[in-house]
Amino acid sequence: MQIKECIVSAPGKAILHGEHAVVHGKVALAVSLNLRTYLRLQATSTSKVCINLPNINTFLSWDVTALKQLLPDSGAELGNVNELDAELVRMLRNFVGVSNGTLDTRSMAILAFLYIYLCVFAKSGELPSLTVSVWSELPTGAGLGSSAAYSVCLAAAMLSASGTIPSPLSDQENTARWGEVEMELINRWAFQGERIIHGNPSGVDNAVGTWGGILRYRSGKITALSRVPMLRILLTNTKVPRSTKVLVAGVKDKLNKFPFIINPVLESVDAVSCTCEQTLTEMASDTPTPEHYNVLEELIDINQHHLNVIGVGHTTLDTLCQVTLARGLHSKLTGAGGGGCGITLLRPETECSVVQNTIQDLRDCGYDCWETRIGAAGVQQHSPLAVKEEVLEVLARY
Ligand SMILES: Nc1ncnc2c1ncn2[C@@H]1O[C@H](COP(=O)(O)OP(=O)(O)OP(=O)(O)O)[C@@H](O)[C@H]1O
């Protein structure tokens, strides 16, 4: 098989409103970030499959012959793109020696990689030897969709390398995006990767990683919001580690235990997302007014209280809210919560000195904090010429 080498990237995301509620069929609003995960796939003649994941200090390889033994003898279809093949996941767990229910960062990343590798290449008829290296600008496991950006990159690279989807790069372009049909397929495989890492993902994170921009997401229905104002957002990483899988499972337990208490909270989060969407649309079609920003701030405060009620807050996130409020700014957690990252809305009239002082206050708490741009492009393929030198250097190191 002729393996097509490639470099791909996908953005991280911030959820404005709707995290957790979206797992239970409610609306979420999510935006892509200008922080990306990059993956380089190279053909080799070593008869080995190698994976290099420097962000999580993981470097592994397997003989292709050993991996072939995981394929069904009958030539039965392996891993349908629309559902997770539980038997294959069980076999892979045995193969890499991890128990069911493990939360170990490395094991999840390896399982997702091997699952997508086996399914995509088995369909194309042959398991090739190759080396995959991944490097991310995103903090891992901090609420900015690192697992989704990783899964989207795995799916795009393997679908492209196997020839399942064509390369979008032309001679004139150094960076290009796939068409809708290809992106749909990338998104579906990435969702299976998210299922391995998350347990029960809604699919919003991989949708943003694939399409980029600003999305409304509900039960698999993705709507790109084209008319939105350019929001200024501060991102803060409390650096408290947490697992999306555990937090999502915790909310489900609470919902099962107290359905009449938790369901109305999720309904209210849904209404927050819809009101935010309406306000953003109004702001884009008219001149944004201070009143619009007051509404956005109130929605942030309401949602942050709701997220505390459903048990995904953390004292460091409470501190983030208090510290920014002391400077007149409103914050909420973003992503799964339990630590990780929060977002702070900056108003157009927020003075530079206020932003700088807030960033300093948050750094004094031991957090990382920076202003970010939202609405970055979704999954892309790059020629080496289009990749920042420092990223290329890390990818080429292995
Ligand atoms: N750069 C990377 N290299 C290898 N594995 C990664 C990388 N980024 C993420 N992962 C995988 O994703 C897992 C983190 O996913 P998790 O869903 O818990 O956090 P997140 O995606 O950053 O946050 P959220 O889901 O709240 O947005 C890691 O444990 C690892 O398995």
Ligand SMILES: C[C@@](O)(CCO)CC(=O)[O-]
């Ligand atoms: C917590 C959650 O809602 C968002 C994680 O970024 C989980 C999901 O939607 O899969």
Ligand SMILES: [Mg+2]
């Ligand atoms: Mg995740």
